[in-house]
Amino acid sequence: MRFYGLALLAGAAILGACGGGGEKAPATDTAAKAPEASAPAATTPAAGGAVAKVAATGTTHEVKMLGDDKGYRFDPANITIKSGDAVKFIMVSGGPHNVAFDPNTVPADSKAQLDANMDQKMSELSSPLLLNPNEAYTISFGGVKPGQYPFHCTPHLAMNMKGTVTGQ
Numbered sequence: 001m002r003f004y005g006l007a008l009l010a011g012a013a014i015l016g017a018c019g020g021g022g023e024k025a026p027a028t029d030t031a032a033k034a035p036e037a038s039a040p041a042a043t044t045p046a047a048g049g050a051v052a053k054v055a056a057t058g059t060t061h062e063v064k065m066l067g068d069d070k071g072y073r074f075d076p077a078n079i080t081i082k083s084g085d086a087v088k089f090i091m092v093s094g095g096p097h098n099v100a101f102d103p104n105t106v107p108a109d110s111k112a113q114l115d116a117n118m119d120q121k122m123s124e125l126s127s128p129l130l131l132n133p134n135e136a137y138t139i140s141f142g143g144v145k146p147g148q149y150p151f152h153c154t155p156h157l158a159m160n161m162k163g164t165v166t167g168q
């Protein structure tokens, strides 16, 4: 009985010693080095001739983006706004949808301003894709001159998903 107990104690002591000795490699070495390099570079607007975004000050008009058994469409497709208003495009069904103005048809003297007013663009005058219902993308027409601004949905251009913002 007594030997048995001692043996257990000795065993525990050895296990304890082993456990303590096993911690010699500090865990911090490996974790520290990886995720530093890719800190997002601050996107400062280009220096020469860059146009600053102008926030909307007027009404926000809503346009739904739809795709169902009636086809792919903006609703309403044609809207009339005042300079300084905003247009909020809301993904309803049948996405992904986006809003893209054709650089060739946008009035030349407002192209840079409209482009500057669009956040997170995929390319010039082209919004990101909206994937999920109730996602929305708002474009300020602040500083954008009166005129016709035809737009389309890039994924559904061939299905005639188009509209026009008329600025007054």
Ligand SMILES: [Cu+2]
Pocket (backbone or CB within 6 Å): 067, 072, 095, 096, 097, 098, 153, 154, 155, 156, 161
């Ligand atoms: Cu679409």
